[in-house]
Amino acid sequence: MSDNIIEAKALSKTFGSFTAVTDLSFSIQQGDVYGFLGQNGAGKSTTIRMLLGLIYPDAGEVYIKGQLFNNRSRHLLQHIGAIIERPNMYLYLTGWDNLKMFARLSGKPIKEQRLHEVLEIVGLKGREQDKVKAYSQGMKQRLGIAIALVHNPDLLILDEPTNGLDPQGIAEMRLLIQSLSRDHGKTILISSHLLYEIEQIATRMIILHRGKKVVEGAVGQLLDPAETLMKVDILPDDSIGVKLNSSEWNRHIHEMSAAKLVFKMHPSQMPALNNWLVAQGAQVLQIRSSHSLEAYFLSLTNEADVKAGTV
């Protein structure tokens, strides 16, 4: 039996003349913290809504724990807990009432003890009797996570969970999500347009661009340190280029101009390269590493745009 908690097969969705998602397939396995990356409008929320049965795909299928998910198998949703975009709840009810109400709809018998447990996990203990309209955005997000967690689902889907949070709130949310994965063994799908957040949290990821999958895989592999971009700014010197072309560093050259050299290499090789450049008479002004998800993401999405002829 497969370890896939959820699997999307060739999902497509069009709204009028706008194609939101095209032929998208991916799977999330037990234990993954799966990053769903893409710019605003890339199709992340539409895809998540298709996974949850909120939006019906024009084509393709969703499998939850190996079973086809559709209107007749909505019971499969008991394996999933989700927050979709903003954590909207009944503002005129207390946090406790909201939690209890959604717990009752979760398809599993849930004891009061469990409600206290999840409030403890998300750090809302002591505030549960306040009306939600008095909660800050961060508290609403936490309550949303408590609602998603309360029935102990196999998969947590968090769509833009840091939206609207201040930097402190974002950091706290990141710690909470990491703790849910590490300490509570939750499989998590987290979508965001904040690349840094995904880089910090995810173990596997998919990048969407204009409704299509650009790349999918383990974050460690996709962000291979040997592929780090090292940018070296020098005082303009045309002779350095000639010397580089005939040296052993030739195979690492990614981009080159009189004042800017970009190498694709492991950062540990940089001191040796720096020594070599200085020995060749280059006046090194600055060395920067740009091996971040952001650089990777931009290179992939730009490449996809070029291929599609949209830039």
Added chain:
Amino acid sequence: MLRLELYKIFKKPRTYISFGIVTAFALVIQLALVADGKNFIAFAMQGVSAQFDIGGNVLNGYLVTYIILQSLLVQIPLLIALVAGDVLAGEANMGTLRLLLTKPVSRSKIVLVKFTAAVCYALLLLLWLAVIALGLSILFFGTGDLVNMKSDAFVVLLKDDIMWRYIAAFMFAALAMTTVAALALLLSAFADNSIGPIMGTMGIIVVLMIFSTLDLPIFDVVKQYLFTTHMVGWKGFFDDPVPYDAIRFSAIVLVVYTILFVGTTVFYFRKKDIKS
């Protein structure tokens, strides 16, 4: 799940506005009639007092209740729409609908439970109206024979023959309000905020009521099938003899409309993409 829906409805302050309005409206009429009821009766009976000698307590609790019920013909459906039009659209507007739909509950069940909750609210509102209108009117004005003044005749119903008519009339009104709730629910499924369904329900009821009451031959065929024509079927219980066949037909039309509205809502909502 029904308990949860009712809990949500009755936790909203807006819900109690309706009960307040009904109370205020009934009290205003009752107090006005306490103050100036005799002149009102003299004016209303001026056409018949020359030919008939009508004695006894004409301005009694039964008559006052009848006057209140006739006056609330348009207001009560509006108050029902205020809640029924909100049950789906209001949740879409708040963003709670998408959270609700990520739970393992069928969409049909969600619609049917919300409809049932809206009907429960309508029944409670009618029950409250019965207590306020009938109870307080009897308290203020006592009981007596009911003189039902119509445009072309008047019917006198004996005091001991009235209470069952009110019970039957309220039951019929409950059916009519169920149809109103079903219409508001249908419009609610199409919208993402509750203003549209509430105004839409009222607009439809007002326009169709105009068609129902217009005495133009061109509308004769159509209006017997409009649900608004039959919403006032409760008045039949205050005729003598009671037109049971007409009341039965009205009830059937209302049931058919209710099934049609709820069925369409379920069908549409099961297929709707939730983008809000």
